[in-house]
Structure formats: structure tokens, C-alpha cells
Amino acid sequence: MDDETKDLREHLATISDLRAAGGVLSWDRQTYMPPGGVEARAGQIATLSRLAHELLASPKTERLIEAAGEPEPDSDTEALVRIARRDHERAVKLPTRLVEESSRVSALSEPAWKQARETSDWNSLIPHMERVLELRREVAARLSNGHPYDALLDLYEPGTTSSRLQTMFDEIKTATLPLVRNIATLPDDERDAPLRGAFDEASQERFGRATASAFGYDWRRGRLDRAAHPFCIDFGSPGDVRMTTRFDPKRFAVAFFATCHETGHALYEQGINPAYARTPLSGGVSMGIHESQSRLWENLVARSRPFWSHFLPSLKEVFPREFGDLDLNTFHRAVNTVRPSPIRTEADELTYNLHILIRFELEMALFEDGLSVKDLPDAWNAKTEEYLGFTPESAATGILQDIHWPAGYFGYFPMYSVGNVLSVQLFEAATQEHPIIHEEMENGEFGTLLDWLRRNVHHAGSKHDPQDLIQASTGRAMDTTPYLNYLKTKFTDLYNLGGS
């Protein structure tokens, strides 16, 4: 980066530092903060958010962007200026009051959600949800040109629209609903029974950490802690990228796959060009690409047969009583059991997208059709009945299961399905270029895969447009075909549906 942008870069570093500080305060709130800190912390996070917004929206930002002139095309500086301009233009549309209030309301709403989920009490969350939704609707209205929900989607996946997502979900639905229903007609063989038992938390954690290490997570640049909702967070540099997870002492799969998922996010952030630290080029480029990384490691790797052919023996050493007698096929089938179930994060690969579809359609209803918070639980239950075939037993295992809505992250959920689609598209591109990846996985090695991802996805940070990144790394635009073929092949095989 050159000297004409020195002042711009310093200015953007200040904004990045304020956001990073907000990130640390948020991480702390979700991991170690005592209950007495809730009120003051909400104020602190709101202040940081307001100051970052004021700086970004300020005439000074515009002046420094103008002063940067016309940087060399495709250079880092060009990307820096382009993204700074996009963020600035977005920021000037949002009054400071709205940004600060949104931040404060989310910070207060999250602990209220935690409490509500513990007691399965949706009603206690209603006032929070109404306020959160009101503020998000205002944000959407101010950013949009007629399609408020699209404006929110654009925040998480630049360039995405609800109509494009609708097409994607239609394709997914067409391909997977018959499979799910087909499997549902089979007698339930309880193939996931071995995953239930008594799993010592410390042993679970040890195995999860060992897996993250094997994937390539660098512990000198991160850590793993406990939180009510697993997440990954960075603070504006690849030097400190943290994960959280949660443990269920009765079910092995919960923490293990959550840890693999968060490791996928963390490998992305740890792999970003360190020169982008404290600039808008740091951080993953979009939520869809981010989820492609988490889902790739969680599903394409950690739910694969090659993976367990290597790791099952060491898992047996950790839990000899639970897993000592299991053979590879039985275990592989267990971790890929298809069964409509209430919790999204614990869903199998086939029903997972149906959970997302429910949320996508409800978000459309909330932002395009004026669905109210009051009517949300009934709508939730109806959609769950429609797509998953049951009504949630409680709010805790239904509408209260995710932190996203109380935190104000409307428009985020669909990116999990975008991530699923892209995860296979990227994995196939990587393995086509390096067939040895399959063999390495059988040996518990992931170097070639990680290296491919580093070069084709991670290193560039936010430099490229997400569509361009996918085009460049896979040779085509986002395409559901590889993903749907993968699902069909995998589950037809696992459930012996060959004759259908």
C-alpha cells in the first residue's frame, strides 16, 4: 500500500480498533463476564459502535477516500478504497442514534435470550424482540431500494438477493425433500444410538482440541472457551481468532461437530493476509463464504468416512466404554443419521437446509409482509410442521434455540445454506486439483486441503467480491449441482436407497 493512502489507512485503523474492542467486549460478555456487568457492558459496546459509525460516516472519511485518487486496478489499495467507499456510503444512510440504539438493544437482548431459553419462556423475550425487530426494520428501510429484506441480505453477502436465494432453496427442496421423506418411511434403526451415553466433558474437550489442531488451527493465535452459543470471533487481525463451544455430557456429537464447525471459521480468519490487519480487508469477505469454510470442515471432512477411518481408533481410546466396540461403518452411519429433529445446529446434512428454509421464509414474512413478533411462534411451529413434520416440544427447542434473532442478525441464516452449497463446490475444486487430499484425510492429514483453501479463499480476506472469489477458485458461479449430487450420492448410499 502506498503513501497517498497513509492517512486513510490510519483513519480506517482507528475504526477497525473500535470494532475490534467491541468484539473483545462481546466475546467477554459471552464467556466470562459476571451477571452484574450486563448493564454497563451494553453501554460500552453501544458507545464503541457509535464512535466507529460516526468516524465511518464522517466527511473526513469521504475526503480521505477522494484523496486516495485512482489506485492501480486489482491492487490492495484499490480494494481498500472500494470497500471503504461502500462502507462509508452505507454508514451515511444510518443515523448514529439508530446504530447506537441497535447495539445497546442487542447487547441487552442477548442475555435476556439466554435466560428465556433456559426457562423456555418466549414471552419474557417479546419486548426485546419487538425492539430489535423495529430497529432492524428501520435499518432495512433506510438501506433498501424497495426490498428491505434484500438490504439486510446484502450486509452479510454482498450482491445476494432474496429471489436468488428463493431459486437456491427451491432447488435444494426439490432434491432433498424426497430423500428426507423416503428415509422417513424406513423403520428407524436408531443408528445414532451409539452417540448417546456419558461423555466426560474434559475428554470431549481434549478430543475436540486435538481435532482442531489436526485441521491446522494455531493455538498461539487463538483459544477455545465455553459459551451458550458456539461462535468464532476475530479482532481485526489473524493473530487472535477465538472459538467457543458448548458441551452436552450425554451426546458426543453436539460439542464435537460444533468445534469442527467453528474451527472452519477460525482457519479462514487465521489464514487471512496479516498485512490486512486493522484494515477493512481483514476478516472474511461474506457470511456465505465463511459458512462454506465451517461447513466444509464440519461435513465434508468431519462427517466423512476417510476422516473417521483415521480418527475412530483415537476416539476409542478416549471413550473406550462408549465406542470401544464400534466398527467404522457403524460409526460413520451414526454421525450421518438422517432424522428430522428440533435443533438446527445438531441437524444432519439433509434436514439442515430445511431448518434454514423455515427461518428464511419467516424472515421474508417479517420484513416483506409485516409478520409480527406476537405471531412469530405460531408461524414458527407451522413451518416446522410443514418442513420437518413435527411441532417443537418447547420454545427452548423451537424458536428460542438460536441467538441470531435476539442479537438482530436477520438475513444471516440463509447464508448457512449458501455456505453448504459453496462448501461442496470448493471441496470438489480442491480435490479435483489435488486428488491426494482424499488419501491425506485417511492419514489424518489436511495440509494440502488447507493450503488450497488458504491460497484460493483465506489469504485474500475481504479483497475480492464473493462472486468473483467463487468464480476464480472453482471456475464457475455458485451452483447447487455439486452440492445436491453430493447429498444424493452420500445418503442414497448410507440408506441403501439404490433401487429408488
Place this chain on the structure above:
Amino acid sequence: MDDETKDLREHLATISDLRAAGGVLSWDRQTYMPPGGVEARAGQIATLSRLAHELLASPKTERLIEAAGEPEPDSDTEALVRIARRDHERAVKLPTRLVEESSRVSALSEPAWKQARETSDWNSLIPHMERVLELRREVAARLSNGHPYDALLDLYEPGTTSSRLQTMFDEIKTATLPLVRNIATLPDDERDAPLRGAFDEASQERFGRATASAFGYDWRRGRLDRAAHPFCIDFGSPGDVRMTTRFDPKRFAVAFFATCHETGHALYEQGINPAYARTPLSGGVSMGIHESQSRLWENLVARSRPFWSHFLPSLKEVFPREFGDLDLNTFHRAVNTVRPSPIRTEADELTYNLHILIRFELEMALFEDGLSVKDLPDAWNAKTEEYLGFTPESAATGILQDIHWPAGYFGYFPMYSVGNVLSVQLFEAATQEHPIIHEEMENGEFGTLLDWLRRNVHHAGSKHDPQDLIQASTGRAMDTTPYLNYLKTKFTDLYNLGGS
């Protein structure tokens, strides 16, 4: 507080939030941050420090202070305006560049100190120390009217001067050096031998936590973690006041008394009027008063006979092998063993002030006489020889033992002795008003003592001038007499020096 100051209060809340955020980032750096975060974190903390400084020094602050008019004398608003004005006037004397650079250099210097202490390598710290000192000298020069060191002292204890401290140290020296030397002539009876052994860390922690609870520490508004250097920190409100400690598996006293000490600080912060949150009235008024609270609980309470008459039985249950056979007198003598030793934080009450005296005289030399970083270790060793009678075996147990200098806290150390003096003055005032405190302590109860401290010291936060606070709560100005009488009586008795 009234409406004329609404804008001022909001402005000051923003500054408070920035400082609180800096506090959280600092706490995190010292407890959980992975090594890869060092560089970016230094930048983030410096940015927060710079923005807080810019806001405080801004003409807007002056305008809002002027707009507040003449608040009612002795009201909270009057104190708010008075302290805001003092802080503003101080801030305008310091260029932003100096504040940001100081913060950044300290943030980088602290991990370097940690590393240097681990390897006992003073040389590796020299470049950091030179930069830290250079910046502190500039701060002192800009704030002072001829006595740079006094300007630094004033940051920690408003109104204190080096000549007043010199008098205090002369009185302490005159009274305690003969006692220390007298005891040194006695054959060493190794009365502290029972405190050495093998002390399981988890059990140490459990007992420390139980003691903090008994003192009145509220765990819903705080937590205890591990750090290289024990400290207590608040984030602008009494709702989240955290402590750290460190454990020595071979010596019981290290973590236990450090935890009692930090609990004293934490009780102060937790006891401050919650209405002062996010204002300059939050936080303890001065370091001397703060240390009076930590030393009161550490020494007047936790090294007292009444305290152990209640707690020794439960300590015996925790460590039956180490302490099972000990009687109260032996144990009480053990935790009050007088012996010149290298580490300040582990020093007995008599030699403790000699450690401080060494640092006070060296700080005077650094800031008034131009002593260089290069010559500091020799000067350190010479002073240690002069006052404690030995030369430190290594830099780690000598000049590298404390974080204060690498962090830039010059002028802080003397306040430990001020705190010692005030701790006895306050404790005597409390017990004179409520003799029942002695009896309660024998029952493991501290309610009356804590209540007296809450009303007379804690609740007011930073509202009153520290000298006024001491005058009001004890009926006189700071006076070494009670403290020196306490030391003389206690150790004459413990060492049977009655005939001398």
C-alpha cells in the same frame, strides 16, 4: 444530578466507556489473550486511550463544563464538574501523540517484562524500559511546575508531594529499622517453615475464594482469574469488579495473601455508589486510599490472631497434612514472620515498607536526578543491600519482580506505604466506633467492618478529596503514629522483644 449537566454527563460517559473498554482489553491481555494478539492489542488499547484523551482535552469538554454553571456545593454535580475540570486541564497539557504512544509502548512492554522475568533477563527489557521512561519523563515535565516526580505522584494521590512522602518514610524508617535489625540478631527460628509444603492449587483457590466470600466479595459482580501479577480492575461500574491472583504450589502464603489484598481493592470498587457508574466519580479516589483497603484486609484482618482463630480449623480441613497439627499461636507467628526477603508482595509487614522505600528513592533518582535505565540494576542492588541487607540473587527476584515500571506506573509504589499508614488509621477509627468488630472477626464475620468502610470510604467513590475523606472518616489528617504503634506492639509481642 440535574438536567443542566445532561450533555456533560453523556460526554463523560463516552469517555468512561472508552476507558472501560481499554480496561477490558487490558484484563483480557493479562489473563486469556493468546500470544499472537500482542501486536494488534497494543494498537487497540492505544487507540482507545487516544480517543478518550482527545475527547477529554477537547474544547467541547470545556464548553460543557462551563455550561454546568455553579452547582450546589458538596453536591454530586459539584464533584462531577470539579473532577471533570481537573482531568480536562490535565489532559490539555498532554499531546495526543504522547498519550497514544505511552499506551502503545506500555502494552508492548508488559509482555516483554513477563518474558524477561521468566528468563531473568534484564537486558532484553532495557530498550522497552528506556522508551517507557522517556515517555513518562515527558509526561512529568509537561504536568509539573518544577518537580517532575511530584507531578507523577499527583496522578495517583492528588495533593501528595515527594517532601511529604519523604517525611512519612523517615518516620517509618526511624520506627521500623531498629525493630527489623533487632529481630535479625535473633537466631532464625524458621517459624514460617509450616507455610512451605505441597499445596494443591485447586484447594488453595477454593480456600481463597471462601475467604473473599467471607469478607463480603460479591461473585455476581466479579470473578477471580490467574495472571502473572495479581491485580484488581473495574470497568467504570461496581457491577463488574475482577481480581486476579497467582499460585505457588510450594508456598501457601503467596496466593492467599495476594487474594486477600485484591479482595480489599475489589470491596472498595464494589462498594461505590452505583449512581456514579460511567462518570468520573466512579472508581476509588486515589491509590493511597485504594491500598489502605487492600492492606487493611490483607494485614489488619488476614494476618490477625482473631481471623485465624476462626479460619485455621477450616484451613486444616483443606490441608490436613500440612496444617493438621498446628496450633493457633504457631500459625499466627508463621504468617507474621519477619525476615528480609527479595519479593515485595511476599514481604512481612515490617520489611514491606523498606521495599517501597527502595523504589521511592530510585524513582526520585530517575525523575529528579536523571538516573539512567542502564544504571538502574546496580542502584537497585545497592539500595537492597542498604535497606534489606542482601543483594538479589537474580534480576527475576530483584528489579524484574514488579510490573509497575515496565507498565509506566512511576509514582505508584509510594502509595503502598501511604496505604499501610492509612489502613491502621482507618481500622482504628472503625474499631473505636464499633469495638464489636474484634469479636465478629473471631466469629469469621466482617459485616460491621465492611459496613463502616462502605459508609466512610467506599460509597463516595471519587467524590471527595482524599485528604478530606481521611479527615472526615478518622477525625484527623494522615498520621503515621497509629500505624507505627501497631507495628511496634504487634512485633514486639510476636518476637518477645518486651525487654528492649
